[in-house]
Amino acid sequence: QVQLVESGGGLVQAGGSLRLSCTTSTLTFSSYTMGWFRQAPGKEREFVAAISWTGGNIRFSDSVKGRFTISRDNAKNTVDLQMNSLKPEDTAVYYCAASAVMIATTPGMYGYWGRGTQVTVSS
Numbered sequence: 001q002v003q004l005v006e007s008g009g010g011l012v013q014a015g016g017s018l019r020l021s022c023t024t025s026t027l028t029f030s031s032y033t034m035g036w037f038r039q040a041p042g043k044e045r046e047f048v049a050a051i052s053w054t055g056g057n058i059r060f061s062d063s064v065k066g067r068f069t070i071s072r073d074n075a076k077n078t079v080d081l082q083m084n085s086l087k088p089e090d091t092a093v094y095y096c097a098a099s100a101v102m103i104a105t106t107p108g109m110y111g112y113w114g115r116g117t118q119v120t121v122s123s
Contacts, residue, residue: 002027002112004096009117012086016121020081022096022114027077033057033099034072034079035110038092038119045095047105049081059105064090086121094119 004027008020022034035050049070050059058070064083072079079096094117097110104110 002098004098004112004114006094006096006114006117009094009119011120011122014086014088014121014123016086017082017084018086018119020083020094020096020117020119021078022080023076023078024098025077027098027112029077029098030074031100032112033102033104034070035097035099035104036070036079036081037095037097037107037110038090039095039116040092043092045107047107048094050099050104051079052102057103059103083119086119088121088123090119091121092119093117 004024006022033052036048039045051070067085069082096114098112099110101109
């Protein structure tokens with residue numbers, strides 16, 4: 001069974017930074033595009049960022065572009081989401097996911113999901 005495990009969430013003040021990490025020991029990590037999504041209470045799960053298996057293709061949602069970066073280390077089976085200049089509207093549960101599609105920006109393109117990590121940004 002594929003397992004993706006997120007870490008790094010927490011409470012931070014607006015303007016602060018957090019770094020989320022996702023790791024797996026049960027997935028052929030380097031063969032998958034890795035993505036981050038988030039879901040706030042009462043809202044649909046939304047795309048945040050994705051990075052293709054070689055790191056050559058990266059996508060961000062407009063809402064985080066310029067503030068978040070995504071990176072991966074295929075040797076360590078990890079993908080990180082560096083979140084800077086955080087805003088209260090970034091508050092959500094953040095999910096790591098894996099896709100066999102090279103450019104994957106919708107939840108339906110992802111076959112494997114982590115359980116999520118809570119990010120709360122206070123004003």
